[in-house]
Amino acid sequence: MSNLAARFEDVSKRYRLGLSRESLPTLVSRQLRRVFAPGSRRGNPQQTLWALKNVSFDLERGQCLALIGSNGAGKTTILKLLARITRPTSGSIHVKGRLAALIELGAGFHPDLTGRENIYLNGTILGLSREYVRRHFDEIVAFSELEPFIDTPIKRYSSGMAVRLGFSVAASIEPDILLVDEVLAVGDASFREKCLKRIQALLKRGTSIVFVSHNLYMVQAICRQAIYVEKGQVKHAGDTLSVIDRYEQVLHAARTEKLAKGDAGTNGGGIPADITNVRVEGGSSAASGVLDSQEPAEIRIQYAAYATLPPVNVAVFIIRSDGVTCAMMRSKLDRFSVELDRGCGEIVLSLDRLQLATGTYFAEVELTNETDSMVLKPAPARSAWFTVKGRGRSYDDRSGVFEPAGRWAQAGLPEAAGRLANI
């Protein structure tokens, strides 16, 4: 237990549905029915939902644990239980140390009050003392980059500014355990970058983090361990890559099943085809998620077509973690014709050698029509992050992105040797 930050033991949480919203007439009529027609099942108030069922896991000190799963799977319930906002129906939860929950940014903000006053409000509600906020005040304001507006009522702030202020307060907390919900999904790219840096700094200090996000790229960037929750139960737990892989398999299977039933056409949201999964696989070391720069690689694109389509053009981009697009491959350039029939299938792009420098990348896939005049799927599909082990030791500014394997040769030039003597 000494190295544990939190432990969930066989925790279940049941919610009653509809009980609190009953009006007097329905209450009375139900009671009457119970008396006069005991067999009747109509209007049964004991409708319950098991938001969590027998969930157990350990959170170690300094560990970053991701909770993934679809909406309503129970991820937020786990966070709320850890944060003691709600209590379990059965089971026990142990939390060791100071816990802070970033479930909502800017909690307690009052629009009529100034940024300054709201920093104190938000800070104290998050469990900081006024003194602590006072000492970190300048730091918080500097982090938010809102110095000129700090004495302006926050109702005059843009929503982005308010979120920034909220995050800056939250970022000043130095808890033992930090719970992060979807909050990081808001804000622009630079804001997200800032959040990530802050989270990584906390991890280095030994803070344990429980991270909930639908953004699997972010999950991979931060967390080594993950738990896949579905219908209130733990489906899979382990290292992040394997858990995400499992999760994506389930998602893909669900989509395929829907398609087979024939109701996916309406769920496509007007998109004639969807890319359901993109995977980048190497030759021998595929399982570990690390690809060798000099080995063959395959990019596997699984798709679901909701109708039989005219030939399409598939574009694959390889993008490095800092956003640099390193390569682009188009089926049209390679004179390969992709024809999608209604149903699911897989397109495989094989590379003789990956030839990328050491680093972290992902692949992005775009579907366009034959003439490239129209994007068939608005949001490009992405693969999970993959790491490439190149021959260079690590990636720095001078290691480049491309690692072509060259052949070297050397020969003497006797006729030029005479000139050497003259120098």
Place this chain on the structure above:
Amino acid sequence: MIPAEQTERGPGSFRQTMDLLYTWTGRHIRARYEQSLLGWFWAVAQPAAQVAIFTIIFTRVIPIDTGHIPYVLFSYVAIAPWTFLAAALTDMTSSITDNMTLVSKIHFRREVLPVSAMFARLIDFAVATAVIVVLLAVYRFPVDPGRLLLLPVVLLIQISLVAGIGMACAAANTFLRDVRPLLVLVLQIWFYASPILYPVTQVPQSVRGLYALNPVAGVIEGYRAVWLSADVPFHYIWSAAIVACVCLVGGWLAFRRAEALFADVI
């Protein structure tokens, strides 16, 4: 890695709760007067208007015998604390439901919400009390300094009473929204069932025993004893103190029991 003083000041610790209470009370007050020109004037305006109306009615239309005490003083001394009680209870009742997002997303001592709502009204009451002092000076009404010793006792009784009932109402209102309209109704009846517009001496002897159970009677007669040197109604004050204690303990216990369910039912 964590500053030493932080480790003992997690959410729910005494120090943190006090800080939160202080900040949150300030939030109520500032938010109420932030974009208002007359600000504190409104804290006095409502009881003052009521006193003006009642004074006209009960001196000219249906005269009430208040002895040597001018009716303005007689009623204002009662209406100021009553306004505090009524406004605080109303605010406290909706304090949890008004902050649903906080309660369902953040862990902190939930008592802070109703209690800070009460303290914010207490500040208004302090302003209204300052006006009592002004009125006493204007009417050249002598105050017995010894009687001022009674003031903290009466105030404590009143605060306990309001805190207890308010917390119970706040908890109940999260489960059933009927509590708030019901409270408004009860306050209306309670106003006339308390010796605000009339002295206790006007209450028929036969119901005095029952009347003493109304803790507001003890509180108001207590304030009259402090400011207007009326007789100290010890048995009323004792009864009010007991009722207030029961309310405080009962209300708080009820609140604590209900608290665990707030996030789920809200």
